[in-house]
Amino acid sequence: MPQLPAECQSTNSITCSSPQVPSRRETGWNNLKNHLHHRQPAGYDEKVRKIISHLLKKPIWLIIAFALILRLPLLTGSFWLDEAAQAIESSRPLAEQLDIVADFQPPLLHYLIHFATYFSYQEWWLRMWGALIPGIITIWASYQIGKKLFSEKVGLWTALLLATSSFHIFYSQELRPYSLPAMWGSLSTLALITKPFNNWKFILFSLAGLYSSYLYPFLLITQIIVLWFRQRSIAKLLQTTLLITIGYLPWLPMFFQQLKAGQSLRLEIPGWETVVSIPQFKALLLVPLKFIFGVLNLELTWPFLFAIFIFGFLCIKLFWQNPKHLWINLLNNFGNLPKLWRKLDSRNQMALLLFLPLITAWLISFVVPVIQPKRVLFALPFFYLIFTSLLAWKKIDKESNKNLHFLLYFFLFINLWSTVSYWHETTLQRENWRELKQTIVERFPASSTLVIMSFDGAFAPWRWYEPEYPTLVTGRRHVQDVISLKETLKPTFDKEYVLVFDYLRTLTDPQDKILETLTDFGFTGRGVIDYPGIGFVRIYARTHSAISTLKR
Template sequence: MELHRKNVLLILLLIVLAGSALRIYNLGAASIRADEGGTIYFAERPVQELVNIFHPYYDVQPPLFYSILHFWIQAFGKTAFALRLLPALLSIIAIPIIYLLGKELFNDKIGLFAALIFAVSQANIRFAQTLRMYPLLILFALLSVYFLMQYFKNPSHRNFALYILFAVLSVYTHYFAGFLLGAEFLFAILFYKKYGIKFSKIFPMFAISAILSAPAGWLLYHQLAIKTYTEVVYFGDDPLAKVTLLAPNQSNIFARLGLIFYQLSVGFLQFNLKSRLFLVVFISSIAVFSLSLIAGIKHMYYTRKEKLWLLLLSVAFPPICLALLWSLPLNNGHTLIPVLTYTRYLLFISPFYYLLVAYGALEGIPQLVRNIKLQKAAFAIILLAIVFFNAVSLNYYYTLDSKQENWDALSSEISKDYSQGEPIFLMSASYFYNFEQAFNNGANVYSVPTNLLLNNATFADAYRSIGVINESNSCDALKILDEKTKSVW
C-alpha cells in the first residue's frame, strides 16, 4: 500500500526534526577535542595556502572542508557550538537526500525508513557533532549517486553536469571518495546497456570527473611525501599498523570490517561482556541487521539486480580498497596507515548500507513471512529494535563519551597555579591544538617527543617549574600540571 503524498511529507518532516534535535542537543558542551583542534588550525590558514597544490600544507586531507570552515569562522565565530553547527547542518541536510535516493531506487517507504535509520544513527550523530569533513562527504556521496541514477534515467546535460560536480566535490572533501567513484564507474560499465545508454555517453562523464579530480591526487602525493615527526608518533609503534588475516586480534582485517559495520549499525559502545544490556544489544543487533540485510539482498537479486549491484558496490568496494591499502607493507614491516581501523573513514557508505537494510525490512522479510499481520509485526520489531539499539548507544555518547578530553576543565585547573611565562609541554602533537584552543593565557605551549627527559638541568635552570601533560593521561583531563614537581607523567 502506497503512502499518501501528504503523509510522506509529514513523516519525512518528523524524521528530519528528530534527526535535527539529536544532532543539535548538547552540541557545544564538549571541549574542542580529538582532530577538531587541528581542523580549526588549518581552517584559519589563508585559503590560497590551502588550495596551493604546488606547496601543500601539512595535512593529509584535501582543502574543501577547511576552505568552507575558513569563511564559516569569519561569519559565526569560534565557539564550540558555532563550529560544530556546520557539520551538524550538513548531516541534517543529508536526511532528506537519503529519502530522495531511496524513493528514486525503490519507493517512498524504503526511502523514509533509510532516512530514519540515518537520523537516529549514533555513529552519524557522533560525527555530526564533530568538527570534521565526514558529514560533507556523506552529502556529496549521496548526491553523486543520486544524479548518476538520474542521468541513467534521463541522460540530460543537467544531470551530466550535476553528477560531475558532486563527484568532484566529494574527492576534494576526502580522498577516499575516489573509491566510491570507482564503484559508480564499475556499476556504469556493468549496466549501461540495461538502461539503454551508449557507452559514448557515460565515459565522458567519468573521464571529466577524473580529470577534474586529478589535482587532488597530485596534492595527496605531495602531502604523503612530507616527512614529519608525527608519522613516527602516530604509526611507528601502533599495533593496528601490523595487519593480519588470521590472528584473532584487533588488527585482523575481517574483525575490523565486522566492527565497522557493527558501529555503523548501533554506534560506538564500549565493549563490556559482563554487562547484560551490552550483550542484549550486541547479539540482537547482529541478528536484526544481518537478517534484514540477507533478506534484502536475496529478494533484490531476483527483482532489482542492477540496483542491488549499485548499493553493494557502494557499500563493499570502498572497504575492499581500504583493506588492500591497509595491507600494503612498508620497509619497516608496518602498513602505510591503519586506515581500516577508523569507522569515520567509511562513514560515507552508511546511507547505502541503511538502504539495503531498509529494503530487507520492507521487501525481503515479507517474502519470508506470508501472513500480513506477521509482516507488520516483524517490521515493527525491526523498527523498534533499531531505535532501541541507537538509543542505548546515544545515552552512552551523551552522558559519558562526550565528556572525554575535557580540555576546558583541564585549563581551569592549570590556571589556578599557572604563572605567566612558564612553559607547558604536551607529550603528543595530536592534542596540541585542542589544548591551545582551551588554554588561551598566552602560555608557551610545546609539543615534544614522548622520550624527552624534561626535568634535566637545562630546563630546570631556565624555568621555575615545568608542566607536562602526558598523552596517556590527557583524555581523563585531570592528570594535570603539578607545580611541586618538574613533570607529570
C-alpha cells in the same frame, strides 16, 4: 451567593446543578487565548492547519526536524585535538589554506571553514557548516534514494534510522571531513539513480567528494560501475570518468606530498600508526559494529552481548525463512557473474555501493592504513538501505515481514539508547579541553606555572583555548638523551608548579624520563587532574610549595 435558575429551585429536581463559576486561572487563560486570537491576521488558523496538514503528508520534514533536534545537544562542546587543529589551520589567511602538507586530507573543508570564520569562531558555528548541515542533507538525500529506488516507506525508514544513529549524530557534530564526504556521496548517488541521468550533477558532486576525503575514490569507483549497469553507454561512461579525472589532476602533486609526509611521521615516531589507525582484522569487524551500535563502547558486557544475540537472532530468523529472496544470498548472485553482469537490480546496486568501497579500502590499508569506521561514514546510508529495502520486496512472506519490522524497531531502539548514552556519559563524548584549560588557569597562576607537553608543539586545543599560558614542548622524537633533556627543562627552575600532560607522552617518553628529571630538579608529584580522553595532567611542585592534590 449565586441564585439557582428558576427551573432548578424545586426540591424534586435532580437534573440541574449549580452554575460553574470559572476559576481565576481559567479566566486568565481564556482571556489570553482571546487576546492572541484577535491579534492574529485573518486566515491565520487556516494557514496553520494547512502547514500541519502538509507536514503530516510529508513526514520526511518531521524526521529532518527530529534529526536536527537530536544533533543540538553537545554541539557547543569543546573541540578535541583534530577539531582544534582543523579550526587553527582554517583560521589562517586565505593564501595559506593550501599549506596542508602535514594534514592528510584534501582542501575543501579547509576553505569551507575558513569562510565560516569570517563571521564567528564559536564551536557550534564552525561545526554547523562543516558537519551539521552536511549531515542533515545526507538524511534528506538518503530518503530520496530509498524513495526513488524502492518506495516512500523505504525512504522514510532509511531517513529515520540515519536521523537517530548516534554514529551519524556524533560525526554530524565533528569538525572533520567525515560528514561532508558522506553528503557528497549521497547526493552523487541520488544524481546517479535519477532519471534522466544528469551527467554534470554527478560530476560536480563527485569532484566535491574527491576534494573532501581520500577515501571517496573507493565509493566513486563503485559508482562508475553502477553507472555502467544503469546507462550501458561507453561514451557517457568515458566522458564522465575523463572529466572527473581532469578535475582532480591539479591536486595529485599535493596528495603525494601529504602521503610522503605521513609515511615519514610513521617512521619518526614508533607507535604513531597505532594511534591513527586500527589493526586490519579488527577494523573489518569494527565497521559493521559501529554502524549498528554507534558510539557505545564495544566492551564484552552482558547488555552488549545480549544486544548482539538479539540482533543476530533476528537476522538469522529473517534470512533463514526466506533464503531465495533476501540480501543474505547476495553472494549466490555473485557466483553467477555472467547473469549478474547482464542485470544488476537496485538491491544489488545498493549492496555493491556498501561492500565494494569497504573491501577495497580495507585491502589498501595493508599498504597505507586508512580504514576506520568514521572515514567510511558515507557507507552508512547504504548499510541501512540493505535492510529497509526489504520493505518493498513483494515476494517476502508475512512471517518474514514481521521479523523485518522487529529488526528495524530493534535498530531504532539501539540508536536511541546509544544517543541518550552519548548525551549523558562523558566517556562517550569528545575530549573536554576547554574545561581542562579553565581548571588549570583558575588553580595555577601563569606567572609561577609551566605546562610541559612531550610533542613537537603545544597541542592544538591548548593553542586554541589558551595560547598565552606558559608552555614547554620537548619535541616528538623519543626522549632518551638525559643531558639534552635537562637542558630543555631548564625553564622549570624559576617555577613553583609544573604540569606534565600524559597525552601522547607514551609515544615520545615511554620511560618517563621527563618525570625523573623533574624529580632531580627538586619537584615532587602532588597528584593529577584527570579528564576523560585526555588522561592525566601530572602536578609537580617544589618541595617547599604547599598544594593540595587535585582530582576530578
